[in-house]
Amino acid sequence: GAVVSQHPSRVICKSGTSVKIECRSLDFQATTMFWYRQFPKKSLMLMATSNEGSKATYEQGVEKDKFLINHASLTLSTLTVTSAHPEDSSFYICSARDHRTGLLNEKLFFGSGTQLSVL
Amino acid sequence: KQEVTQIPAALSVPEGENLVLNCSFTDSAIYNLQWFRQDPGKGLTSLLLIQSSQREQTSGRLNASLDKSSGRSTLYIAASQPGDSATYLCAVRGYSGGSNYKLTFGKGTLLTVNP
Secondary structure, three states: OOOEEEEOOEEEEOOOOOEEEEEEEOOOOOOEEEEEEEOOOOOEEEEEEEEOOOOOEEOOOOOOOOEEEEEEEOOEEEEEEOOOOHHHOEEEEEEEEOOOOOOOOOOEEEOOOEEEEEO | OOOEEEEOOEEEEEOOOOEEEEEEEOOOOEEEEEEEEEOOOOOEEEEEEEEOOOOEEEEOOEEEEEEOOOOEEEEEEOOOOHHHOEEEEEEEEEOOOOOOOOEEEOOOEEEEEEO
16 A cells, blocks of 8 residues: 655654644645544544645634745645644645545545654 | 534454444535554545535555435445554535635544454
């Protein structure tokens, strides 16, 4: 299957700093990537949909100025958590849609996730 | 608003047992349903995808069924092994149109298979 690389896997930062998380599709082009957030023992919650070359679409309740998403190429999307606070501590996972697959048969391929801890 | 529920939240079985994980969803207007596996602190691995027009999908020891009208899916694992220990997530794709692909996830079932 397709490979999605997410980096870093774990980051610890001080409150007030910004953290950038990268999501790369290694062997396919991803016109659309998705960013999820997961709290312990909770469902994955979609934060935003990232479309190459255009602005991200954010889900209701997600602050777009706090969670900056850039999808500058067909293989890379980044999520920047700006001015991080302890409540931003969470597990962030990206996923990518292989644009070659048909709409109804497509699967999403997930990165390995980033555990963010804000002190 | 779509809601996905998975029962049980946790399950512990001895090695070799067959087991069933359950998933239910409130809105039957779905494109498809996927079962994922998540290991601790890791991303998701897609196990099976069932289109809305399908009743079941099989892969090795895994069999997933879908009853769209009743909003239910089951994941059957045959002859469980310790390596099957993980959290299993169910997710449905609703009609969101365009290039969006919104999945709604359940909270998962934490499976432990004891040697």
